[in-house]
Amino acid sequence: MPELPEVETIRCDLLEKILNTKIVQVDVVLDKIVKNKSSAFKKVIKNNQFTDISRRGKLLIFHLKDGNFLLTHLRMTGQLIYRHQNQLIAGGHSEKKSDLDVPNKYSHVIFTFQNGGQLFYNDLRQFGYLNIVNKKELDQVIAKFGTELIDDNFTLPQFRKILKGRKRNIKAFLLDQNMLAGIGNIYADEILFASCVKPTRTIDQLTKKEVELIFKNIKSILKLAVKHRGTTFNNYVDANGNKGGFIKLLKVYNRGDQQCLNCKTTLQKIKVAGRGTCFCPQCQK
DNA sequence: CTTCTTGTTACTGA
């Protein structure tokens, strides 16, 4: 599940690889992945260039030289993998051959650059999408997102302001992209464990200290995860096709029925906000 | 065979 740290890792990887190089060909293997009409999509992309890549929450924004923007959301199993010309398909040291072996049966859109490099949009479950929009449409899409979380503009007073008057449970809030942009199921569980707050607690019950802790942990955990190039739980890989290293640092996510790393209590798995949720009944109050 | 999983949107109902 690509969340903010994973999407940010891919963004930084691609920045070094695909800017200001002419796109000579684009293949749309599976039409439904592209929101635009396939013919219109190809017309805009062909002979165009990416001049920058930005990110809003989990959404990647490729800036095109002609003033349009290519939006990419990976949803659950989307991948963006770049291969430069003549790059050998690595094998042997990879556990999952399909991660590195591109194109494969999940490669639904393929960009080919003038220098021979190729960018593959892979998606096993086909929930992600590519969509070309103009500046006005981009602004409309971006406006709906909540606060950016690894930005210096995200401050404790601002966090308090967003929480004010709300009554839902804290996990549902953390996952709400219209409130905070970029947290998914993995980091929501990790942030709440680090903050010693049970995922079912409602916002109006949180103490001042707990709010402070949650704020601090949102920043520190997301930044640490970016540093470790994200979490590969099942499907995620970076733009080189490599796994993220944060999985070694997960303390609760998907560890239901295992022992808490702090107190050895058996972790519990419950459903909160429609999501599988792991927490320590001893450490999280 | 069935059931579960996951991010997001859309919808219903409180």
Add this chain to the structure above:
DNA sequence: ATCAGTAACAAGAA
């Protein structure tokens, strides 16, 4: 306005 719950989407794992 806010929020909870659920279906839908696809395909693989168990």
